[in-house]
Amino acid sequence: MGVSFSLEGRVALVTGGASGIGEAVCRVFAAAGAAVCIADLNLEVAQALADELPQARAFRCDVTGAASIDAMFSAIPRLDVLINNAGIGLVGSIEETSPDDFERLFRVNVDGVYLVTRAAIPRLVESHGSVVNISSVAGLFGIRRRFAYCATKGAVVAMTKQLAVDYPTAFRVNCIAPGTVETPFVEGYLERYHKHEKEKVRAELHARQPIGRMGKPDEIAHLALYLCSEQAAFMNGSVVTIDGGWTAA
Numbered sequence: 001m002g003v004s005f006s007l008e009g010r011v012a013l014v015t016g017g018a019s020g021i022g023e024a025v026c027r028v029f030a031a032a033g034a035a036v037c038i039a040d041l042n043l044e045v046a047q048a049l050a051d052e053l054p055q056a057r058a059f060r061c062d063v064t065g066a067a068s069i070d071a072m073f074s075a076i077p078r079l080d081v082l083i084n085n086a087g088i089g090l091v092g093s094i095e096e097t098s099p100d101d102f103e104r105l106f107r108v109n110v111d112g113v114y115l116v117t118r119a120a121i122p123r124l125v126e127s128h129g130s131v132v133n134i135s136s137v138a139g140l141f142g143i144r145r146r147f148a149y150c151a152t153k154g155a156v157v158a159m160t161k162q163l164a165v166d167y168p169t170a171f172r173v174n175c176i177a178p179g180t181v182e183t184p185f186v187e188g189y190l191e192r193y194h195k196h197e198k199e200k201v202r203a204e205l206h207a208r209q210p211i212g213r214m215g216k217p218d219e220i221a222h223l224a225l226y227l228c229s230e231q232a233a234f235m236n237g238s239v240v241t242i243d244g245g246w247t248a249a
Helices: 020-031 043-052 066-073 099-127 147-166 184-193 198-207 217-228
Strands: 011-015 035-040 057-060 081-084 130-134 172-178 239-242
Touching: 011 020, 011 099, 020 035, 020 043, 020 081, 020 217, 035 043, 043 057, 066 099, 081 099, 081 217, 099 130, 099 147, 130 147, 130 217, 147 172, 147 239, 172 217, 184 198, 217 239
Parallel strands: 011 035, 011 081, 035 057, 081 130, 130 172, 172 239
Antiparallel strands: none
């Protein structure tokens, strides 16, 4: 007998929901019956996605700003699922990373998770809901010239585990650590750092996953769906890699 992971009747908020992994999560969750709140800095793109999905709403939200987050939550009285997906990247060793860039990455990737989750907690406690934080394999081991990015994604892993300890029966918190996923995020990296050798570097990104390719956004989204479903009710404080075997190699 087949098993269907349903979010029927649930309200889900996805930060950074207008593109990449966030967009895939919104689409998969909507197909599973959730009313999806799409939070993104780019309201136009978020609204275009919301127009495609049943029961979806779009919000312009800056995850680094408490006022922006509070304004969004004032229009979301109930919440069952929170996906902390918004994030940015940076290439550079510690010597190549300026204090301003280091602070900027922490502001988005770490403070953003803190501020959104903190604001969501009363609703999550009321619904006995579920949180999934999107980290990275970069939060589990060192990657060359990713000093600030590794630091921020490691913090997301640590916050996940700590929240599961403080709120073990109030709501569930789990973390997904993807390998490299073929998204606009990666395209932006190629455009910024490898403009004249995109295809060569793209091939290298595929090859560094032992399975031989980058991940697909919907593969991450379906894992998030499972983690938020009733079938995953015994999972709490877990960090799940989905990386084509990268961390196993």
